[in-house]
Amino acid sequence: MLLALHRATHHTLHALAARLATLDLAGSEVNTLANLADGRPRSVREPSADTGIRATTLTGVLDRLERRGYLVRELDPADRRSFRLTLTAPGRAVAGQVRRAVTDIERDALAGQSGRQLAGYRAVVAALQEVS
Amino acid sequence: MLLALHRATHHTLHALAARLATLDLAGSEVNTLANLADGRPRSVREPSADTGIRATTLTGVLDRLERRGYLVRELDPADRRSFRLTLTAPGRAVAGQVRRAVTDIERDALAGQSGRQLAGYRAVVAALQEVS
DNA sequence: TATTGTTATACTCTATAACTATA
């Protein structure tokens, strides 16, 4: 049950990478862009907490995304220890593609599933996130 | 929905590592031991397909597990290109601990869930493994 | 003192390709 979860993650990350192959993005880059896709500026800590990517890993991810012109880091005037991460126009375009690929996969996978099954899935996944 | 799956994987891998901290095993080592836990000899290809770990990664994983005395590689007399991976007695003991940690986490997570919810979870996870 | 984010180090995991031994 737990191992099936891990296999599904492996597999869907692969499917996602294949559908986005032309963008040439690594897993965490895809994840981070999906997280920033709505365009709202965020600190580094926020996507780190949301995705489970460590801050030390995120530094490298953000370096690459910034170098490619997908986002900018600006000092937060309200707290000058932290940044405001903002997607550029090209970054928003790429993030939009990522979001669409994610929802496409979700749609494909859920085609044959009932609402009740989906609810059960959500409940168990939520419970797994609470395990300590 | 898909991102929640990935978060749950991240989180449960973490919980598993924490519960097995004294064993000092990396993620793929845990995964591989869980896969071999029943004691049946296997080729390298089999756990690779079952876990999604690449054969090139598995070589290093098996090297470490062999060096620690948890398994042996023996040439398969029936097909001398391939190995038979067999757990040693210490390897079986460690694999047993891994299995117990996995089932403990599953039990904890499913404590408040109905059979119907679990069935929905299984169905959706299976569907996600079929996405291409 | 605590927090944000970066840097440094060392190790694990992945992708790709080339390689050997065997089938």
Place this chain on the structure above:
DNA sequence: TATAGTTATAGAGTATAACAATA
């Protein structure tokens, strides 16, 4: 020719600890 598994290389992800700047 094809398959099982290893090796090599380079990049990506993690853990841990130390650090500067700010709160």
